[in-house]
Amino acid sequence: MNRTRRTGGSSGRFRTDRSSQRSAGSARGSRFRAQETGRQNPRPATGRKNGTGARSTARPQEFALPVTLTEPLPAVETFAELALPPRLLAALGAEGVTVPFPIQAATLPNALAGRDVLGRGRTGSGKTLAFGLAVLARLDGQRAQPRQPLALVLVPTRELAQQVTDALAPYARALRLRLATVVGGMGIGRQASALRAGAEVVVATPGRLKDLIERGDCRLDQVAVTVLDEADQMADMGFMPQVTALLDQVGAGGQRLLFSATLDRNIDLLVRRYLHDPVVHSVDPSAGAVSTMEHHLLHVHDADKHTAATEIAARDGRVIMFLDTKHAVDRLAKHLLSVGVRASALHGGKSQPQRNKTLARFKDGHVTVLVATNVAARGIHIDNLDLVVNVDPPGDHKDYLHRGGRTARAGESGTVVTLVLPHQRRAMDRLMADAGITASTARIRPGEAELQRITGARAPSGVPVTLPEPAAEQSERTGSARRGPGGRTGGRGRSGRANTTRTRRSTPRNSQ
Structure with missing residues (x-):
């Protein structure tokens, strides 16, 4: 039985007595098969399919x-x-x-x-x-x-x-x-x-x-x-x-x-x-092995990619669309607004207050399309998000898994679609193999029924929409702030505060 004791000092800090956890003969380097809670003789998934798409296999190594x-x-x-x-x-x-x-x-x-x-x-x-x-x-x-x-x-x-x-x-x-x-x-x-x-x-x-x-x-x-x-x-x-x-x-x-x-x-x-x-x-299986997630590789010609992405964005319901660079993100978001799709851009070039505001608008439905770089691939939980689109294929299998992880959360269903140009097909096949995923493959063109069936794509209204730009907040200047990985320049989130507005949620609150 593990014991907890308090040490001296006004902070009342506790420490854990670990002596009861260790057996005398155990060594830090000893190895054995990691326990799989609730699993006996675990076996890889078989890549089951339903009628609309392929499902994931288990991750190796x-x-x-x-x-x-x-x-x-x-x-x-x-x-x-x-x-x-x-x-x-x-x-x-x-x-x-x-x-x-x-x-x-x-x-x-x-x-x-x-x-x-x-x-x-x-x-x-x-x-x-x-x-x-x-x-x-x-x-x-x-x-x-x-x-x-x-x-x-x-x-x-x-x-x-x-x-x-x-x-x-x-x-x-x-x-x-x-x-x-x-x-x-x-x-x-x-x-x-x-x-x-x-x-x-x-x-x-x-x-x-x-x-x-x-x-x-x-x-x-x-x-x-x-x-x-x-x-x-x-x-x-x-x-x-x-x-x-x-x-x-x-x-x-x-x-x-x-x-x-x-x-x-x-x-x-x-x-x-x-x-x-x-x-x-x-x-749980790893990030890509989600039985409720479908994966589709949509082979598309270079000349059709932009129009196909636009039609997918115009669907009913929310979608996250991933691209490689912040400039490509800004261009697509601007284009979508010009054709009547409520889209907003999210990338590392935005200030943190702008990013927070953009995410809030996407979560509350004021924005239906979040166009993003990999900055949105982790740490974002959106209820009822059933589609993620890789407009640009990710750089490696881990990026793919974490982009796709924005959907099919907490047991919900979801679909991950990747637009693949002819010169990207071989690399994308290798990436999916590394991810342990067998995807459904289709050749699509804008306006075709297959694209609509998989993604809900439709023609946009063509009526431009205008969204107010999230206001940037002036960061405090400090000579000691350093720059580098991990978020070097900037401040505090809403410390200890949460939205007290109660809304009906379909995703359990303990899914985060």
């Missing part, structure tokens, strides 16, 4: 994890079975969250017991509450000193940081815990003020947190619970030096929770260096 024989606690069927504070349970009920998703049911008992957890679950599987509820429950009754947070959640992108904050805000409020969001793209002074005032939980991108530490506005030596969310993207985006430098500043003996859509060799270093005897849970 995940590394052998250096974990010891730490037995996981049994999964639960309801949140009421967990040792959660009564106010937290009441908040879950008020938010309509009653039945845990598989990754929540599997990981929460172990995380609440203070164990290190390595959890794999596809995007949209409920990872945010899987770690978030554990963090908040373990901090219940604690109070952070100025500049000394008690829990840290590291994420790769600004959008994901804001999504995590918004998802946890109502539960943090219920326990009177303070959240601070530390990201680039907005004023650093407001973030520094939030940290100086004291925040129990900090949700941060690595670069901006590093800046604030160097300014003396934050220390990590009192952090008792550390979460790495979307760890595979942290590695893919080159954030490992920043992440490891931050983790080295966290006090020894703290709890570590690592969540990822895939457990491949890119996160091997993090697992080996920072997780101690982790309980491993792999309750």
